Amino acid sequence: MSKSKKIPLDVDWLEIESTSSDWDEVGKVECIKMLSHMQVIREFEEALLVLEKQGLVHGPLHVSVGQEGAIVGAMSVLRDTDLVNGSHRGHHLFLAKALNYLHEEGFDPTSEQYADSVREMLYRTMAEIMGLTPGFSNGRGGSMHLRWEEAGVLGTNAIVGGAVPIAAGAAWSKKRDGDQDLVLTSFGDGSCHIGNVLETLNLSALYDLPLCFYIENNGYAVSTTVKEQARETRMSARGLGFGIPSFRVNGMDPMSVRAAMEKVEALLREGKGPAILEVDVYRYYHHSGGIKGSAFGYRDKAEEEERRKQDPIECMEKGLRKRKWIDEEELDFLRENARHAVESAVDRLTQSVDGRRSIIAELWPDPKSCDEDLRGDLTELDGIDFVEEDSYSGTLGEVKFIEVIAGTLVRRFEEDERYYVLGEDVHKLKGGTNGATKGIPERWPDRCVPTPIAEHGFVGMAGGTAMVGKYRPIVELMYPDFALVAADQLFNQIAKARHMFGGTVKVPLVLRTKVAIGTGYGSQHSMDPAGLFSMWPGWRIVAPSTPFDYVGLMNSALKCDDPVLVIESVDLYGSTGTGPVEDLDYFIELGKAKVVRRGRKFTVLTYLNMVDKAVEVCEALGIDAEVIDLRSLDRASIDWDTLGESIRKTNHVVVLEQGCLTNSYGGMLADEIQKRYFDYLDHPVRRIHGGESSPSVSRVLERASYVGEEEITAGFQAALADMGAALKRAIA
Secondary structure, eight states, X not given: OOOOOOOOOSSOEEEEOOOHHHHHHHOHHHXXXXXXXXXXXXXXXXXXXXXXXXXXXXXXXXXXXXXXXXXXXXXXXXXXXXXXXXXXXXXXXXXXXXXXXXXXXXXXXTTSOOOHHHHHHHHHHHHHHTTOTTSTTXXXXXXXXXXXXXXXXXXXXXXXTTHHHHHHHHHHHHHHHTSOOOEEEEEEGGGGGSHXXXXXXXXXXXXXXXXXXXXXXXXXXTTEEHHHHOSOXXXXXXXXXXXXXXXXXXXXXXXXXXXXXXXXXXXXXXXXXXXXXXXXXXXXXXXXXXXXXXXXXSSOHHHHHHHHTTOHHHHHHHHHHHTTSOOHHHHHHHHHHHHHHHHHHHHHHXXXXXXXXXXXXXXXXXXXXTTTTSSOOOGGGTXXXXXXXXXXXXXXXXXEHHHHHHHHHHHHHHXXXXXXXXXXXXXXXTTTTTTTTTTHXXXXXXXXXXXOSXXXXXXXXXXXXXXXXXXXXXXXXXXXXXXXXXXXXIIIIITTHHHHTTTOOOOOOEEEEEEOTTSSOXXXXXXXXXXXXXXXXXXXXXXXXXXXXXXXXXXXXXXXXXXXXXXXXXXXXXXXXXXXXXXXXXXXXXXOOEEEEOOSSOEEEEXXXXXXXXXXXXXXXXXXXXXXXXXXXXXXXXXXXXXXXXXXXXXXXXXEOSXXXXXXXXXXXXXXXXXXXXXXXXXXXXXXXXXXXXXOSSHHHHHHHSOOHHHHHHHHHHXXXXXXXXXXXXXX
């Protein structure tokens, strides 16, 4: 018979409960401050529910009534310089951090009115939730996307678990700063079963990040009970498998939460993070709005009444009375004080006409501002002298493409300590899987961050670091198809952040990846990502086709305050071409296409390895076509001046791309050309692209799926036939 023995846990898993001594240590002043913050948050959210019933809050309203005591207990321990982010149910998180930030030494909420700064914050927060211009993000974020960088709130998030990897990036930044600040990310029990949260638990433990995973276990993911979500209903158990110290506490007891948070804080400030703090709380209302959950049948009134008896505000008041730290008159003042501060915000945002309350019309955003802040204005590149190959004064020679990539990154690392690279295998194999990081791990091991296979987690972590703003990550995504694994962070988070938060955040991140068509890696490793990324206006996209262009475009991408996708081609890695022999410090302007071959028959628009192939086919067939290397592919950066000049001359356009018809970049480009230049086109835009299917592993099937010289030849001949047919009709 086999033997067995218990495997001991390597980390603590503790349940914390406060004692009378905790109250004494915290003291009267701090305890009254905590109560006042809870009361303000409660009044604020109850006022919002009234506004919602009056039809003045657009969209869902995820209030946290019943959960405010726990978050105030946790926030009361944090410094102003600590950072937080959270989920869609985030009003209480935002307000607790903001109230702490604005709290003035010596202020007594039992006898003094709240300062103008507090009232202004409440006004701006309520305005944001109502979608109005005075809001912190000009009304763009609303209830679910609250951000105030000054107070240390990185932003709440509508995607369940979406903020968690971002918090890890902020914590990575804090750890590198060495200032012992910490980061807290707040999310619910429903988030604990999402892949990016589990990936981030592992990454945070792997890198010893000063990150508190603050789990609000309120028992329900909308209406699904915890028991219906998981066998292990104690969410803090998730930390044990990742070696993360974990704490569990009754979240309806604010002092117990504070006591537990003090233990978490000590670990994180000592560099022993991360840690989990699970608080058992209860939301009094349904998932959204002011109706109780029992009205929907997924919980009963008896449960709701029983949990309300544990109200955190009443718990705090009871403790204060017991110690004679507050009397009824002072309590009444504290409550009225909070109510008046909240009412002042309501009064500034609304008006009553004939007994009906409405939003003050002047506070609505200008509809014309709808598309503002999708991306930056590139003023960060002001003052740079951009060059092209024909105006370059340095020494040029034949250089290897992949060596130019590695050399450019090394040069930027020498110049600016803000840059770091992360990705799978970037620290080994003599420069990663293709040699692009060669020379970095040996000289800067702390700035070359190898990751586990966790694209969702590490891409989000890089996004969080970029949003904090002190460091500038360079992410290597081994294959672009893996972008679909990390899609939430790439497209819901990184791409939308600047616009969603009203232009208050920059995301200086470079994402490198490669097109591996023709290498036999099959359907899930051969994507051209241009079409996918061009759908998200927050991304800038560059696709260098020569060593010279790579250096200049990468340098500009690294200076850019927007996220930039740099697409490389495996077909070009081993090639040689004209490039700088020594100088790696020049810049090529983003948004500038390049005419690589002059001609008059038709205009060919292409990028990456298709540029040389287009030129070769033109030369072989003796076609007088104009070939333009797009270089910048995102919608905002298409060089319409260069394209327009050529189109008006040739009156015929061929869009050439190597990849498949589906997920194609050319469809968007052709549509835009026909809208802009319809009067100059003698024929519809002709497209040359691969088949409908993704490339297969079979050499024969793979070759049949993508564009090579044969397909380009056929496409160019068809373009000539278009003109011949048009000529015959004209003669007839």
